[in-house]
Amino acid sequence: MSDEHLLAPAHLGGPAIDASNCAREPIHIPGSIQPHGALLVLSVHEMCIVQVSANIPEFFERPAESLLGQPLELLVTPTSLSPLKKMLTLEGRTHTFPVTLLKGLTYDATAHLAQGVLVLELERPNSPEVAADIYRATQQALTELDSSRDVLGLCATAASQVRELTGFDRVMIYRFAEDGSGEVVAEARHSDIASYLGHRFPESDIPRQARALYLKNLLRLTADVNAGVIPLVPLLNPVTGAPLDMSLMVLRSTSPMHVQYLKNMGVTSSLSVSIVQDGRLWGLIACHHTTARVIPHQVRASCEFLGRVLAMQLAAKRDAETYRFREKLKHRHQQILNAMMSSRLPVEAIRRPDLDVVGFMRASGFAVRLAGQVVTLGETPAEPELQHLLGWLREHHPSSFHTNTLSAFLPAATAYSDKASGVLGMSVSGHWEEYLLWFRPEIPQTVTWGGNPAKPVQSGEDGTVDLTPRASFEAYVQQVRHTALPWHPGEVAEAESMRDALVETTSVRLTALQEHHQQLQRAHDALGRSNAELQRRNEELAQFAYVASHDLQEPLRILGTYSDILLHRYQGQLDERAQGYLRHIGEQVFRARQLVRDVLTLSNVTAQPPLTDVDLNRVWEDISPTLPWPADAQVECADLPHVHANVAQVQQLLTNVFGNAIKFRADRPLRIRFTGEQRGEWVHLAIRDNGIGIAQEHAEQVFVMFQRLQSRTDQLTGNGIGLAVCKKVVERHGGNIWIDGQVGEGTTVSFTLPAVSTKTRSSPPVMT
Template sequence: MPEDQFLTPQVLGGPAVDLANCAREPIHIPGSVQSHGAVLVLSLPDLRVLQASANTAGQLGLAAERLLGQTLSSHLTRESLAMLRKIAALNDRPHTFAVTLLQGHTFDATAHVSQGVLVLELEAPLSPEVAADIYRSTQQALLDLEAAHDVPALCAMAATQVRALTGFDRVMIYRFAEDDSGEVIAEARRADLHAYLGHRFPESDIPRQARALYLKNMLRLTADVNATVSPLVPPLNPLTRTPLDMSQMVLRSTSPMHVQYLKNMGVASSLSVSIVQDGRLWGLISCHHTSARFIPQQVRASCEFLGRVLAMQLKAKRDAETFRFRESLKQRHQQILNAMMAGPLPLDAVRRPELDLAGFMRSGGVAVRLGGQGAALGETPGATELAQLLAWLRTQDQTTFHTASLGALFPGALAYADKGSGLLGVSVSGPWEEYLLWFRPEIPQTVTWGGNPDKPVQVSRDGQAQLTPRASFDAYVQQVQHTSLPWHPGEIAEAESLRDALVETTSARLAALQHLHDQLQRAHDALAQSNAELQHRNDELAQFAYVASHDLQEPLRILGAYSDILRHRYQGELDERAQMYLRHIGEQVFRARQLVRDVLTLSSITGQPPLTDLDLNKLWQDLYPALPWPQGAQVECGDLPHVHANVAQVQQLLTNLFGNAIKFRSDRPLHVTFTGEQRGRWVHLALRDNGVGIAPEHAEQVFVMFQRLQNRTEQLSGNGIGLAVCKKVIERHGGHIWIEGQVGVGTTVHFTLPALPDQGAH
């Protein structure tokens, strides 16, 4: 809110504050301070008193009128003056220290620079014995916070330790929701007090400008709601003729509205400590006492320190819990991603019942659009409703969206609350052109409020409505509709991770497949025109593949080398995410180089290859040592006949086939058998393994380029070209290749090659 929209402070003649204008209350410039301490406003650099709180006579023994215009060198020791000048030079956050008057009195002081002046706050000091006890109590509190095993236990321990440290009757951990309402999630209290644990409080209980100040000043104390505040003398800074900005002051007087709120609650003294995470006010440590209670500077400092530690521990424990949750989804995540990547159309995989894409996010239904096709699985809005929702999502300027109360944000969703009260969506491409949308049904909930949140107006005895803070804090139970179970942070992270994987791989894969389709279509058209033209284009394609392979390999090699250099040279300086990105770059460069090599191999198998008498036994003996056999592998090879074939192409054929047997092995020790026999003009060969196997319905699909039916993990990776190369080699020799297999049992690859001409004649 711009400052010129604030009211004039009441101490300067402004209007009384009530609920009609409290949103404009200038709580940062009240013009007065609490009576348990004194304030001096000093000019810089001479430290001359410009303003003083009216209670300095009682607190310091020096009347405000007498102090005005004087320099502090007339009243403070040399050491205190030196510290003030040092703080003035720093010109940053508030600093705490001790100030001693020339008369010998020592005060706890807080000083900071604001609007070009030095603000000095003075309070009664704490005895050394009590200070030592506070230090020990703070140490124990830190140990107990670190020992808490999860967020609820951490918050409960924080409330207990702050109450032990401060002596307040009640200490609550108060967490803000997305709508700025708050909920008490932990509480330590005097046994005879009413419990607020689990109660919610509306956003209006802590106005927006108050929440903004909680970010600037981590701690707020109201020592006595019944004490008279002490105004500044004079009310305005004589140099600037403006009120003093008290945003960072400890002694800043409390808003009259909040004072009345505390009185209505039966609270005489309060202390609030901000819990800030990622620059956002996550919640408060809120302390209440039924009588006036002054909290010394060192105790407040310990509370503020515990608040910062609590914020860090909350984030660490939430991150750890999110990590554990995501680990439980890791296998399902990989299965879904593998299925989407295995075929040319990811949507075909989405429809597979065993993947249960809706259940992956504990939702009732999921709507998906990928590769230009859409599908709805489970309970989802209708097509028209979905189109309206997507139109609204495009206005939100977000690529990830999640809410447990969609109807509150998009009223059109109320029509299908039984299906979509909760929404978790990620945009895969464009402004929600391709997407994943998970829906959760409405689950009516019971919410307990600390008083009726809808009745801020109190009626006086004469029947007139009075705008005052809520006077009733009795439990008020409300039935909440059109809400779903909230989305777990781990589910949100998993959705984003799945989206990122699809963005990185699916789009590129679909583009590559489309490009391949276009090339095949052009080749088909060329074939219809002329076989000669087709041969010419094939020659050009082979030449292009060779040139592309040669020209791409070098930049890819350099890119991989530089990623390794960056990852190792700056190890320890980059955060974990940056390291992950560099590893991912290296992996993708390796895959790209392998893909280029495989494409070159495939393109090189053209025309009729030169054939020769090929001794398969000798070829096998040369090939065996070069293969990456796993430990414990058993390989049996019978006496193989000679064939009439091309040596290089058959060597490539066997390398691919044995490589697949090694790559797609099961948990059992690998057992491979390679046999062959001549049958007339052909030699029939078979390679059997006991690996993961293949379903009979996929026996033909595996020979299609870029088809990968196995799990796509680090151990089982490839480019989907290997068997396509094998088929092309066999077809160039006039033979046949086929697969028999059973999932979990193993696979047998059969193929035929020409026998030697003189032997085949018999």
């Protein structure tokens, strides 16, 4: 809403705000502040005081009028002026710092530049001990947020942590809908206070101009609804001749309508933190308290910071969930596009039952028009209704549109809500001459509101309208019709992607097919050349690794031999230190030779192996006798499936895993269990031991080349290559490998390999 549609403020002769005009209330220029702080407004160039709050004597012990026209340097220390002068170049940004008066008192000051004046808010500071507690609480909150797994869990954690940080009786995560209404999706509260979890609230509870301010100023505090307000002296700013814009102020007094709203709700103090995504108000962290509560700057700053973190994590989880959703649709999406773009009559290709264009979007009907041809599938509006809908779309939404409540935008759609309460439409031509439209029927719903969503207006005895926002917040259950299942963001993205692909090919489909074929041929030729070059380089690398290994092994072998000869031939002639040196040389030579062999093994894995049908039972029979089993070892091996793999690399993989189980055994009889089962196109294998185990936070670290969890002096330490080889082998086969373990309880190494019957595999299963 633009400023010209707002009313004049009441303190400048405007009308009283009531339920009939509150949507036009100028809440950014109330002309007053809350009484727990004070305000100074300074001229930019002279740094002289031009406007103050009427309670300024409580802070400076001087009458408010006596401060007007005075330079600030007569009141505060020189060091306090420095950060204020820096603010003169930061239009629209706030900055908080301590300000010390000449008489020795220090306040928290929040400053910002607006309309050619410098606005300075003063509040009493917190103690250093409280600040330290806030820092620790914020750290804990960040840790808890980071561990949340999904959107609802993240919101619930955020509500709990903000309540822990602020001490409010009730903290809610409030999410806005497209129509401006909102829903409480998470809540943390004192047991004695009412719950609003799952309740909806109408758009009028937070009107448009309030939502606009939440985008400008991410934090809003009402410390005490019963405290009254402190007017400004003078009411108009002498520099601008207009009311002071308080949009960015913390102390800005609260709208009388909202104050009454909070009182009706039984709330004395409230704090709201904006959750902003992509420049849009996603929702609020809304805090309520039944008694007055002044929240100091450090706590507010932490809450605002957590709000920003929550917004980023919500966006990340939303994008990740959309990506996962689209990944499930990718194969069918490509099938539909291929069928449409490879046909001279794309519309006819859409009729193919195997493509299931309707079910692709979980819709009940579909309409398409391309190249002058129209096709409808499933349940769709009748032809006259469809043409009326298209005419409305041309006028209001020229490129795309989606909703699950069509009748809220187009009342005539109520007549066919059983077929099209939900619409997802994409204009291919730009003016709906060519289009894709999916439809969903209505699904009657039950919605619980936080009170009757209709805002009542009560009249006084003299017939005047009283200031009466909603007075009841008891759960109000409403049956909602003409509403369909909402469209998932992934479905909207898929429809946009399909539209974009059709736009690129609509005018030149046949030519595009020819060019596409030529591009594929060129890409195939280039790929062949790249593969040949890659093969040549792999062969060179393998040859180099072999030669390097061979050339290094010989001098190392000789060095080890001679150290053994010296140790044995001159035994008794050398002192104990010399013999220790020779033994150490022998040990290091052995480690070096082992390292060279491991590097050669790793280099061999880098080449793409020939794949065959591999019987894992046979592989196990072959490698088991070669392993250095301790006498007390017991191995349970179930009947294992076949895999489509390279037998030599599978042998290397199992040898390394079992070798680790033997090497890192605990001080008890060794027990190992080897299991495997086919799940669709993949074989899941697991090797569990009862060894020394591994902390789960190191489960990824062990796959890093040359990474050792033991120290170099530990007798059990290896070269740090074995599991790196295992990871390389599994990944060369397209699978995944991961570790689950617990220190002292043993380790389970799990991995996936392709099943024998697989010809065209899906993406490999991820770690579970």
